[in-house]
Amino acid sequence: MTARALLVLAGLLGAILATSPACAERLIVSVSNHRVTVTPNYAGEELVLFGSVERDADTPPGRTNYDLVVTVVGPRADMVTRRKERRFGIWINSDYRQFLQVPTYLALFSNRPFDQIASPEVQRRQQLGLNNVLLMQRVSGDYADVVPDDVFRSAFVRLRTEHGLYREETSAVTFLTPTLFRTTIPLPAEVPIGTYNVEIKLFTDGALVTKAGTAFEIVKVGFEQFVANTARQNGLAYGLVTAAMALMTGWMASIVFRRD
Amino acid sequence: MQLYLPIANIPVNIFLVLAMGAAVGFVSGMFGIGGGFLMTPLLIFIGIAPAVAVASVASHIAASSFSGALSYWRRRAIDPALALILLSGGTIGTALGVWTFTYLRSLGQLDLMIGLSYVVLLTAVGTAMAYEGLRAMLRTRRGGAATLRRPGSHGWIHGLPLKMRFKRSKIYLSIIPVIFVGLVIGFIGAVMGIGGGFILVPLMIYLLRVPTSTVIGTSMVLTLVTMIFATLLHAVTNHLVDAVLALILMVGGVTGAQFGARAGQKIRGEHLRLLLGLLVLAVGIRFAVELVIRPADLFTIRESGGAAP
Numbered sequence: 366m367t368a369r370a371l372l373v374l375a376g377l378l379g380a381i382l383a384t385s386p387a388c389a390e391r392l393i394v395s396v397s398n399h400r401v402t403v404t405p406n407y408a409g410e411e412l413v414l415f416g417s418v419e420r421d422a423d424t425p426p427g428r429t430n431y432d433l434v435v436t437v438v439g440p441r442a443d444m445v446t447r448r449k450e451r452r453f454g455i456w457i458n459s460d461y462r463q464f465l466q467v468p469t470y471l472a473l474f475s476n477r478p479f480d481q482i483a484s485p486e487v488q489r490r491q492q493l494g495l496n497n498v499l500l501m502q503r504v505s506g507d508y509a510d511v512v513p514d515d516v517f518r519s520a521f522v523r524l525r526t527e528h529g530l531y532r533e534e535t536s537a538v539t540f541l542t543p544t545l546f547r548t549t550i551p552l553p554a555e556v557p558i559g560t561y562n563v564e565i566k567l568f569t570d571g572a573l574v575t576k577a578g579t580a581f582e583i584v585k586v587g588f589e590q591f592v593a594n595t596a597r598q599n600g601l602a603y604g605l606v607t608a609a610m611a612l613m614t615g616w617m618a619s620i621v622f623r624r625d
Numbered sequence: 626m627q628l629y630l631p632i633a634n635i636p637v638n639i640f641l642v643l644a645m646g647a648a649v650g651f652v653s654g655m656f657g658i659g660g661g662f663l664m665t666p667l668l669i670f671i672g673i674a675p676a677v678a679v680a681s682v683a684s685h686i687a688a689s690s691f692s693g694a695l696s697y698w699r700r701r702a703i704d705p706a707l708a709l710i711l712l713s714g715g716t717i718g719t720a721l722g723v724w725t726f727t728y729l730r731s732l733g734q735l736d737l738m739i740g741l742s743y744v745v746l747l748t749a750v751g752t753a754m755a756y757e758g759l760r761a762m763l764r765t766r767r768g769g770a771a772t773l774r775r776p777g778s779h780g781w782i783h784g785l786p787l788k789m790r791f792k793r794s795k796i797y798l799s800i801i802p803v804i805f806v807g808l809v810i811g812f813i814g815a816v817m818g819i820g821g822g823f824i825l826v827p828l829m830i831y832l833l834r835v836p837t838s839t840v841i842g843t844s845m846v847l848t849l850v851t852m853i854f855a856t857l858l859h860a861v862t863n864h865l866v867d868a869v870l871a872l873i874l875m876v877g878g879v880t881g882a883q884f885g886a887r888a889g890q891k892i893r894g895e896h897l898r899l900l901l902g903l904l905v906l907a908v909g910i911r912f913a914v915e916l917v918i919r920p921a922d923l924f925t926i927r928e929s930g931g932a933a934p
Contacts, residue, residue: 370660383685396658404629405629406627406628406629407629407636408627408629408636409636409838430637430864442928443928444926444927444928445926445927445928445929446925446926446928447924447925448923448924449920449923449925451845451919452924454917455741455917456722456916456917456919456920456923457734457735457737458736458737458898458925469865469928511786517924520914520923520924521924521926524922524924525925525926526927547806551738552637554629554635555634555635557634558634571861585631588631589629589631589633592631592632592868593631593632596631596632596860596864596865596866596868597864599862600862600864601857601860601861601866603860603862603866604857604858604859604861604866605857606685606855606864606868607684607856607860607868608687608856608857609869610687610688610871610872610875611683611687611688611691611853611856611871611875612687612688612691612853614688614691614692614872614875614876614879615687615688615689615690615691615692615693615694615695615875615879616691616692617879618688618692618694618879618880618882618883619691619696622692622883623696
């Protein structure tokens with residue numbers, strides 16, 4: 366019994382030490398590409414995140430039971446989830462929920478299931494897993510996240526997951542050595558343009574030891590960027606050029622196929 | 626070959642889109658219609674957002690109707706005066722339509738409105754056309770002459786004031802119903818992303834009693850101008866016109882239209898009307914089924930603006 370009590374005490378001590386400013390471990394991470402460019406032949410990409418756990422003199426010797434959780438958060442936007450209902454014999458959008466500034470892309474990767482990494486309380490506080498990530502909703506004037514099994518919330522997460530825009534993989538992070546790790550970040554073709562923040566959290570014995578952050582951006586370049594910017598900023602000129610293009614195409618066709 | 630569309634923000638297979646443009650172009654050339662009512666659903670089907678599809682198809686229809694209008698102009702089969710008056714109504718209608726489109730989009734009922742109007746319009750027009758074509762066919766089979774125009778008959782339309790003589794069409798008609806027809810077509814075109822040719826042609830034949838010699842050419846001019854106008858308005862208000870997508874559609878469309886026009890000349894008029902009627906009806910029924918049958922997923926997500934930069 367006393368041995369177990371000591372073990373608990375040691376664990377607690379470790380946890381206190383870990384959360385204290387003088388961290389025993391440090392994370393060094395990098396992604397394979399900090400700037401993903403969208404060109405005409407862009408069809409999605411896969412980034413590699415790699416890093417290592419740097420240990421120093423304060424690190425308890427023999428501590429190698431590390432757990433890692435990588436969270437990739439894409440640009441945020443307001444989104445509306447609507448539910449269809451049968452009214453007057455046809456299916457129409459009736460009820461809806463507004464999600465405020467939620468990530469357009471969200472990926473959660475870890476080396477093993479979240480419930481093995483930390484207690485439910487820590488999972489909730491550290492937002493581990495799609496069920497614990499904060500998705501702010503406006504519910505009739507109030508701002509709040511709701512329970513994970515709320516129909517609108519789960520439908521929202523399910524639809525985003527179906528498009529590959531939200532993902533949760535609890536075996537995606539692999540430790541190459543006890544301190545060296547890597548994971549891949551798949552970006553489907555329809556991922557939104559913008560800045561993506563990556564947060565890497567290191568756990569040991571169910572407690573957060575340290576965390577690190579990095580970022581990458583997805584940008585349209587060249588022709589794609591030119592077209593998108595013009596459409597947004599010079600709507601009239603863009604429309605005129607498109608209309609002129611239509612007339613040119615039509616005129617050329619009538620010349621090419623003229624039969625007299 | 627995949628190509629990333631800069632406004633729709635998805636990659637598409639360029640040959641698939643070209644083929645779709647050509648197929649719809651063939652149908653449009655054959656029947657003398659824009660083909661938007663086929664193109665927009667096809668684009669939505671391959672994963673392009675409905676709003677982008679509607680806005681981009683407008684410029685595609687402009688291209689194919691311009692190439693058609695040019696050849697009709699050479700054959701003197703366009704009534705400029707009639708086109709001008711239809712246009713004055715069409716312009717107002719298009720502006721109202723784009724405004725309604727923007728408003729419905731903010732309400733979240735755009736998909737429903739597009740779906741509902743497709744069902745109502747397509748089934749009604751399709752049924753009427755197929756029925757009329759069938760009757761004309763039976764009449765010719767029995768040996769009677771298939772006449773569309775009864776010169777002596779005067780409906781309530783002819784009792785309206787502000788009459789005007791349309792020389793090339795050889796009709797004497799009040800401009801009120803002409804403006805009204807233009808307005809309706811402009812409105813429908815902008816909201817549904819269709820040229821409205823398949824509604825305009827029957828309206829001109831049966832309501833305004835425009836002779837068949839000038840009806841298709843004149844309707845193409847109206848389609849051309851309203852679609853150019855719709856392209857501009859969609860570009861300015863919604864920023865959703867995908868020029869790259871539009872260009873691929875145009876190239877496929879105008880090419881297909883030329884072959885369609887040749888094929889169309891080999892088929893008898895009433896057969897053409899029956900075929901077009903059945904086609905329109907089929908698309909309408911497809912939309913009706915979609916509205917009535919329980920959708921596979923009851924939930925949908927849309928970005929509601931206010932996106933972070």
